Amino acid sequence: MSHEHDHHPDHSDLSDIERRVRALETVMTQKGYIDPAALDVLIDTYQTKVGPRNGARVVARAWADPAFRERLLRDATAAIAELGYSGRQGEHMIAVANTPGRHNIVVCTLCSCYPWPVLGLPPVWYKSAPYRSRMVRDPRGVLAEFGVTLPPSTEIRVWDSTAEVRYLVIPERPAGTEDLNEEALAALVTRDSMIGTGLARAVGGT
Amino acid sequence: MPYVSHADLGGRNGFGPVVPEPEGAVFHASWEPRVHAITIALGATGSWNLDMTRSARETLPNYLDLTYYEIWLGGLEKLLIQKGLVTLDELIAGCTRYPPAPVVRVLKADQVASVLAKGAPTERAATGPARFRLGQRVRARATPAEHHTRLPAYVRGKTGVIERVLGAHVFADSHAQGLGEDPQWLYTVVFDAPELWGSQAAAGHRVSFDAWQPYLEAA
Numbered sequence: 399m400s401h402e403h404d405h406h407p408d409h410s411d412l413s414d415i416e417r418r419v420r421a422l423e424t425v426m427t428q429k430g431y432i433d434p435a436a437l438d439v440l441i442d443t444y445q446t447k448v449g450p451r452n453g454a455r456v457v458a459r460a461w462a463d464p465a466f467r468e469r470l471l472r473d474a475t476a477a478i479a480e481l482g483y484s485g486r487q488g489e490h491m492i493a494v495a496n497t498p499g500r501h502n503i504v505v506c507t508l509c510s511c512y513p514w515p516v517l518g519l520p521p522v523w524y525k526s527a528p529y530r531s532r533m534v535r536d537p538r539g540v541l542a543e544f545g546v547t548l549p550p551s552t553e554i555r556v557w558d559s560t561a562e563v564r565y566l567v568i569p570e571r572p573a574g575t576e577d578l579n580e581e582a583l584a585a586l587v588t589r590d591s592m593i594g595t596g597l598a599r600a601v602g603g604t
Numbered sequence: 605m606p607y608v609s610h611a612d613l614g615g616r617n618g619f620g621p622v623v624p625e626p627e628g629a630v631f632h633a634s635w636e637p638r639v640h641a642i643t644i645a646l647g648a649t650g651s652w653n654l655d656m657t658r659s660a661r662e663t664l665p666n667y668l669d670l671t672y673y674e675i676w677l678g679g680l681e682k683l684l685i686q687k688g689l690v691t692l693d694e695l696i697a698g699c700t701r702y703p704p705a706p707v708v709r710v711l712k713a714d715q716v717a718s719v720l721a722k723g724a725p726t727e728r729a730a731t732g733p734a735r736f737r738l739g740q741r742v743r744a745r746a747t748p749a750e751h752h753t754r755l756p757a758y759v760r761g762k763t764g765v766i767e768r769v770l771g772a773h774v775f776a777d778s779h780a781q782g783l784g785e786d787p788q789w790l791y792t793v794v795f796d797a798p799e800l801w802g803s804q805a806a807a808g809h810r811v812s813f814d815a816w817q818p819y820l821e822a823a
Contacts, residue, residue, distance in 0.1 A: 419635040419677065421698030423642060425690055429704035432645040435713035440641035443716065450627060485723035486644075490770070507614030507756050509658055510672065519630045519640070525672045527619040534614045534758060534811050535801055543622045553808040558614065560754045561790055561814035562726040563770060589627045 449518035452483050453566060454587035456516055457598075458580045460493075461571045471495060474566060478516060488515035488564055495568040496594075500553045503541075503594030504565045505533040513564035517592060524593065534558060544595045567591065569598040607750050610667035611658075615758035615801070636673040643676050648719060650708030651687045655780035659752035660686075728787035730772035735789065735817055740766045742793060743823040744815065752780035755819045762799050763823045767812060768792035775816050789817040 412420065426432045456478055460467040470477040474491035478484065491513060494502040506512065507530045512520040523529050533540050537554045541547070548554070557565045569591035575583060578601075590596030613619070631637050647657065661679035664670065670678065684690045689705050711719060736742055746761035754776045770790040778786035794812040797805035 415633075415674065415677070416635050417698075418695075419638055419642075421695055422677070422681065423638060424698050425694050425700055426642060426646065428700040429690070431649055431689065431704065431707055431710060432642060433710055433712050436645055436711045436716055437638065437641040439713045439716040440644055441637045443720065444640065445631070445637060449630075485721040486719075487723070489723040489725040490727065490773075492768075505614075507758070508609075508611055508754060509662070521625050521627075521629060522632065522672065523622050523624055526622065527613050527616075527668065528622045531613040531616040531619050532622070535805075537809060538806065540622055544624050551808070553810070554806075555794075556809075556811045558756065558811060558813040560756060561770075561776070561816065562773060563790075563792075563814050590624070595624070 444514075444519055448514060450516075450589035450592065451584070452481075452518070453513070453516035453589075453592045454584040455580070456481055456483070456493075456566065457568055457587045457592060458583035460495075460568055461575075461583050462580050467495075467568075470568070478566075483515040485515055487511070488513045490563045491516075491566060492563055493566045493568055494555070494557065496570045498570070499551070500555060501548055501594065502555050502557065502565075502567045503533060503537055504557050504559060504567060505530060506559045507531070507534055508558075508560055511559040511562075511564065513566055516566055517589060521589070541595065544590060546596060567594045569596075572598050572600050574601045607663070607752070609662040609752070610664065611662035612757050614756045631673075633673075639673045639677045639680070643680050644720075645711045646680065646684070648709060648711035649689075651689060652683050653779055654724065655752060655774075655776045656683065656782070658776075659780045662752070726774040727771045728774060728785060730789065731787060734769055734791075736766045736769075736791060736820060736822070738766055738769060741823040742766055742791075742815075742820040744793070745819050745821065749777065751777060753777050753819075755815065756813060758800060759793075759795065759813055762795055764793040764795040764799070764812075766791050767794045770814065773816070775818070777816070777818070791815050791817070791820070793820065 427434055460470050470493045474493040478491055496502055510520050510525040534556050537556055559565055572586055586599040588596050588599060591598045657679060660682045661675050664675060664678045667675060681695060685692055694701050741763055743763045744759040772787040773790045775786040775788040778784060792812050793815045794810050797809035800811060
């Protein structure tokens with residue numbers, strides 16, 4: 399909610415939920431529990447600084463640097479911190495690599511656990527009842543809704559993040575990318591490919 | 605009053621298709637990032653912990669009718685009132701009527717980056733040896749908990765295999781009830797799909813969850 403409504407003291411142009419949030423924020427500020435300037439920093443952080451491009455850089459490094467990939471698979475928290483990503487909702491990271499015979503998918507059936515430092519905040523569908531209820535039971539059916547079809551022989555492994563461990567999927571590196579640098583590789587890494595509901599983009603594809 | 609979580613959705617039917625969204629879409633109304641930020645800022649006051657937050661949200665009676673950040677807002681209002689930081693009439697009026705309660709700290713703007721980067725690791729020194737070993741067959745506890753738990757209903761009574769030993773971690777069930785951190789060994793337990801969903805489940809499909817030791821027994 400922006401401050402463009404400040405000239406309407408009765409807030410009569412606000413929806414019920416906007417009024418409720420405004421009331422909460424006002425009372426919390428009056429009580430001295432929150433610093434409005436800290437809210438501005440938090441909002442900016444999660445809208446502009448933290449997002450799936452962070453994770454894409456991790457994956458691209460893993461594709462380009464076998465030693466980094468090995469460190470990532472052994473101790474993902476430390477390896478991800480090498481790129482400067484750490485902290486809240488990424489304190490205990492595990493990276494799981496897709497291979498031609500095995501595809502990994504992450505879900506949180508109990509709430510919305512998601513690796514914020516590398517993927518940002520979760521999309522609506524990740525937090526929704528359809529995804530949380532069905533991914534553990536019918537992963538191929540859910541993948542089809544994302545337009546993804548895997549060979550019948552591919553083993554599907556679903557990771558339900560029920561504790562404070564957060565999972566990052568390392569998608570398979572697309573064919574024909576041998577000559578690309580890390581920046582170009584990162585552009586092929588989608589958010590969904592790091593959750594497991596997508597694959598990395600093909601070169602020249604969408 | 606029995607404890608009822610409305611958030612334990614794994615394996616349930618009737619919620620319809622998943623609706624994918626493009627990568628940039630995270631918030632869908634201007635109040636949503638404010639609720640997110642207020643929740644983090646108030647969490648920093650030390651008045652409750654993350655497990656209490658999850659418990660407050662999952663027990664909202666209309667959980668399944670609410671959007672995600674409506675759930676966050678409802679959980680936050682509930683905790684604030686429970687912990688005596690605000691009264692309902694203050695939230696309705698939108699102004700303070702009573703003096704503030706003491707809080708441990710107030711998050712300042714120049715502390716946000718360091719507080720987020722530090723996070724809140726949950727691994728602790730173990731107070732005893734791990735009861736289960738890699739490759740061991742274990743059964744998830746069958747009885748529902750009468751409090752917040754991270755043992756999903758769909759694995760209760762099911763047999764799986766210990767795949768990873770993740771160290772000792774703050775035990776969500778105790779932590780949510782205000783019983784302290786009570787560190788317990790944490791494991792990744794993996795199940796074959798037919799064990800969870802019956803013989804019609806697809807071959808080559810496995811599901812794991814992360815289980816604190818009290819959730820498990822030797823199978």
